[in-house]
Ligand SMILES: *[C@@H]1O[C@H](CO)[C@@H](O)[C@H](O)[C@H]1NC(C)=O
Ligand SMILES: *[C@@H]1O[C@H](CO)[C@@H](O)[C@H](O)[C@H]1NC(C)=O
Ligand SMILES: *[C@@H]1O[C@H](CO)[C@@H](O)[C@H](O)[C@H]1NC(C)=O
Ligand SMILES: *[C@@H]1O[C@H](CO)[C@@H](O)[C@H](O)[C@H]1NC(C)=O
């Protein structure tokens with residue numbers, strides 16, 4: 487009777503195959519310390535590392551970053567953070583994988599700053615995969631938690647963006663805390679960019695002046711999934727799609743909600759060893775930020791299928807890209823950090 491189980495065990499194993507190498511995984515009952523530079527997990531192919539990254543004076547966040555372009559502590563391209571809004575002390579802070587299966591980040595005073603709130607009756611381990619996904623698995627191959635499910639401001643190739651996902655920009659060039667611009671699926675199933683400031687919020691992409699179908703979007707599919715494949719093809723269930731300017735395999739890419747409010751796809755140029763923009767939502771170079779400067783002092787409740795957008799207003803010098811056909815490459819905007 488054991489035979490029919492084998493294919494099942496194998497397929498689960500493929501989802502989450504235990505690794506016993508200490509450089510890419512952390513076993514239950516062990517920890518990574520902010521004070522030990524060697525306490526990083528590195529993906530088997532060396533593309534990504536996860537560990538404590540400085541975010542300010544004596545302030546650290548547990549993060550995942552690209553190892554290319556070559557970086558030191560202050561220049562790594564960060565793709566994910568556990569505790570962006572609450573950095574920890576540069577001394578005594580640790581990331582623990584408890585025997586119970588909970589992954590916990592504790593500050594110097596043993597205060598829990600972040601945790602996955604997972605539990606497992608059998609031993610678990612934490613592993614950094616080649617695609618930059620940090621996965622918490624149990625020894626039977628079940629995924630308890632993965633960083634791909636809670637992106638910060640970056641979406642990596644093959645990482646699914648769904649109705650629970652949000653990309654939120656950084657606060658400023660040197661401050662990794664949550665900022666004001668977000669990518670998310672709106673309640674009408676359309677992928678949107680929204681400004682969410684302290685006083686008000688407004689959707690600015692697709693253009694507030696267009697009906698959804700006029701912007702090429704479909705509201706009919708409530709699956710709400712978007713993904714960038716390894717070729718550089720981004721496609722969403724609302725029919726929004728674009729191809730990277732350097733469409734093709736074997737190129738490191740990331741889709742990032744930038745702090746100026748633009749959504750950009752970056753590709754790592756093998757020639758210059760730097761990130762270059764291979765697609766962006768708005769063509770115009772941004773020299774400022776989106777400043778929604780006018781808001782009607784009342785709001786509407788929208789009724790399907792009519793959407794009225796006039797409470798929202800944007801600075802007029804920004805024109806949306808007609809994304810289906812226009813590909814472009816502007817190296818001057820390649821400032822992903
Ligand atoms: C980042 O910005 C937040 C919100 O304004 C602020 O509370 C925090 O102190 C800033 N962090 C740093 C390192 O400057
Ligand atoms: C999605 O896009 C395709 C090709 O552009 C078009 O043929 C199709 O009608 C669109 N679907 C919806 C629901 O708008
Ligand atoms: C919605 O999108 C998913 C994923 O692309 C697809 O499998 C499904 O058939 C779509 N549903 C409709 C009603 O178009
Ligand atoms: C991009 O992906 C979508 C959805 O999987 C597919 O329909 C489309 O043909 C792809 N485009 C290219 C150029 O591969």
Ligand SMILES: *[C@@H]1O[C@H](CO)[C@@H](O)[C@H](O)[C@H]1NC(C)=O
Pocket residue numbers: 735736
């Ligand atoms: C991509 O990389 C793989 C493995 O490194 C290699 O086998 C393949 O030929 C490469 N493909 C292209 C199009 O360069």
Ligand SMILES: *[C@@H]1O[C@H](CO)[C@@H](O)[C@H](O)[C@H]1NC(C)=O
Pocket residue numbers: 815816817818
């Ligand atoms: C980039 O900036 C340089 C110098 O500021 C300028 O000469 C060049 O035209 C710019 N290129 C693009 C594509 O904007």
